[in-house]
Amino acid sequence: MSEPNIIGGLLGGALIGLAAALLLLLNGRIAGISGILGGIIKWSPTGKPVGRNPEQEPPAKAGAPVEGSNVPGERSWRAAFILGLVGGAALDAFMRGGLPLRMQAAGPMLLLAGLLVGFGTRLASGCTSGHGVCGLARRSPRSLVATMIFMVVAALTVFMTRHIF
Amino acid sequence: MASIASAFLVGTLFGFGLAVSEMIDPARVIGFLDVTGRWDPTLLFVMGGALAVTLPGFPLILRRARPLLAEFFALPTKSKLDGSLIAGAIIFGIGWGIAGFCPGPALAALASGSPAVALFVVAMIAGQWAASLLETRP
Numbered sequence: 001m002s003e004p005n006i007i008g009g010l011l012g013g014a015l016i017g018l019a020a021a022l023l024l025l026l027n028g029r030i031a032g033i034s035g036i037l038g039g040i041i042k043w044s045p046t047g048k049p050v051g052r053n054p055e056q057e058p059p060a061k062a063g064a065p066v067e068g069s070n071v072p073g074e075r076s077w078r079a080a081f082i083l084g085l086v087g088g089a090a091l092d093a094f095m096r097g098g099l100p101l102r103m104q105a106a107g108p109m110l111l112l113a114g115l116l117v118g119f120g121t122r123l124a125s126g127c128t129s130g131h132g133v134c135g136l137a138r139r140s141p142r143s144l145v146a147t148m149i150f151m152v153v154a155a156l157t158v159f160m161t162r163h164i165f
Numbered sequence: 166m167a168s169i170a171s172a173f174l175v176g177t178l179f180g181f182g183l184a185v186s187e188m189i190d191p192a193r194v195i196g197f198l199d200v201t202g203r204w205d206p207t208l209l210f211v212m213g214g215a216l217a218v219t220l221p222g223f224p225l226i227l228r229r230a231r232p233l234l235a236e237f238f239a240l241p242t243k244s245k246l247d248g249s250l251i252a253g254a255i256i257f258g259i260g261w262g263i264a265g266f267c268p269g270p271a272l273a274a275l276a277s278g279s280p281a282v283a284l285f286v287v288a289m290i291a292g293q294w295a296a297s298l299l300e301t302r303p
Contacts, residue, residue: 002196002205005187009207012186013214019179020215021222026171028232029239031179033269038293077172082272084176089276091177092184099184099277102192105264106281114271114285116260118292121268123299124253125243128267129179131254132212137219138227138240145246149254150261151198157262158198 020133027077032130033085034121040078124150168234180273186211189274191265198262253296260292 020031029036093099105113121127124146126135131150135143187193188211196205231237243250261267266274266285274282 009210013211015182017215017218028235080173081176085180088177088180089273100190113264114288115292118289120257122296137223150258153258154262
């Protein structure tokens with residue numbers, strides 16, 4: 001495919017780690033992208049937000065559970081983060097004059113992949129960033145198991161789609 | 166307001182990192198997952214670079230009583246290895262292996278303006294929504 005990008009990988013990875021650490025330090029949140037996105041789109045079929053009672057105050061202690069997009073301001077910071085995510089990539093595109101983007105699936109397969117990624121990350125409560133980068137840093141056994149499973153399954157999927165079928 | 170601004174700036178840093186590391190390029194990701202092909206270890210360096218910061222950083226930050234701009238740390242509360250975690254990780258792995266996109270890179274790659282990326286993101290949101298219906302079923 002292409003030569004490994006070791007410098008870009010390490011540097012970009014460190015920036016991702018720094019961003020995850022800053023979100024925890026500043027906002028007290030885990031930088032799991034599927035979770036941040038999921039908190040925006042967690043609506044019920046009628047469009048009414050579901051989850052925590054909006055009247056309920058979030059408990060003010062460390063490690064307290066928080067859920068639901070109807071806590072005031074809950075949607076705003078998530079939307080701001082995702083806007084930034086796109087903006088950060090746009091910044092790099094501006095600096096290097098375009099983004100490296102070589103699509104590996106198209107049409108119905110791309111659609112199917114998107115559905116599976118969305119469904120699976122929601123069911124598993126996390127993706128590469130939430131389980132992989134943040135969960136491992138919290139020494140979470142759930143995240144370690146999830147990361148190993150999705151890595152192995154993805155590698156098996158690539159093996160089957162690229163070398164067998 | 167400060168916490169919304171910080172989320173935007175931190176998101177920008179994250180998206181910039183995804184682009185610099187070329188993780189927004191599905192070919193890089195598939196190259197890493199293709200262990201029997203011409204293996205591309207770049208993703209490993211990205212993970213390593215990120216964990217080099219978060220592995221020591223997270224415990225230091227969590228020693229604080231509270232974050233700088235919020236009342237409390239909102240951390241995951243689930244601790245059991247349950248069927249949802251395992252099934253979800255398998256389903257996610259299949260999708261990731263087909264397209265080479267996970268949620269962060271897919272969203273960041275919207276910056277390219279590619280309609281294919283937008284299609285993937287719409288499908289991903291639909292998938293998340295479908296799974297959230299399962300969760301909230303009484």
